[in-house]
Amino acid sequence: MNIVLKNIAKLYTVSSNGKPSLKGVEMQEAGLVDNAFVIISDEKITKVGKMSDYTEAAYPEAKTIDCSGKIVIPGFVDSHTHLVFPKTREDEFVYKIKGMSYEEIARRGGGILNSAKTLQSVSEEQLFVESLDRCKEILSKGTTTVEIKSGYGLSLEGELKLLRVANRLKQYTPQTIKTTFLGAHALPTAYKNNRESYIQLVCEEMLPAVAEAGLAEFIDVFCETGFFTESEAEKIILKGYDYGLKAKIHVNQLDYSGGAKLGVKLNALSVDHLERISDEDIATLQSGNTMPVLLPSCSFYLREPYAPARKLIEAGLPICLASDFNPGSSPSGDMQFVMSLACIWMRLLPEEALVATTLHGANALGISNQLGSIEAGKQADFLITKPLENLSKIPYSFTENLIEQVWIKGKQVWK
């Protein structure tokens, strides 16, 4: 059966006319069509146009949704989260307010290593129930596709546990879920003086087990000063390639490093964070097809510099925005708030922020041919707003949920 969305006051298709992404000034073109209609057949979008070209008689059996006074945009594609985690860390939040040092916080139960310790005492069922709640929460804010990383296990059993939960979520939420193996998230204390052994564990035991069970599509490494070096990251990613995993890498959050260059050299799908990025890194990104993914809620929460989004766009690059939903540096997966932060602190135009949270999220996951825009042939994932005159009101009204309906695969899944 056909579904017709008609009288849409403003439809933002985020069409890229077949290109995998919109670069530089193209990001200002979010494909606005005034007074528009969209036809959906089963799970897909079949036609998009202006109401003046719509003939009711062509779709006699169709179910009609009147979108008068409302805006329709693609569903948010959040390409970077750590949404499956064992426990929120609000105690740590208060310690930070009081000015406690990182070491002291770690001693009291904060940090990645402590999340890994907590994971051991949390049952897989509890981990699943809490993670499903997080999926529902972000669904209500408009996230229709979400990537989830492991990385709080740091042991064979722990990493498998996280990835089993992430994969099980696929059967319980309508969202499209993509999973990433991030065994190299931090070096466990037990391996402090024996880095090679841990890297060997990641490459020789965890990776084969993850790949054999089909638990992840992507491989990620925390390539940062104090975590994993570029040569260690390269080794792990190349090993991932042997198992058919595609790369997404955490780089340049804490320091200027060669992480971005490594990403381009290895033709990674994305390099994520980039709070500290040099002109040379920007030139390298211009030479490849690796998507720069920026995570403004992380900068907001940690009171760290924001990635130089304007500079990247002015260099003719595309940029993607994601939430980095995790318990330690971004305890929120709200993509409308990510848009607000990007507009306020990175000076993105609302249209650019929309492109960065939809089409470019899909690009950072290698699925922009199926998701991320409202075009014939794509999966019918879209959001209908409350009555709204301008797209700008979404990032302007930060923390107000302006999404009225969430649709995935041609079905209304929220409200």
Ligand SMILES: [Zn+2]
């Ligand atoms: Zn992250």
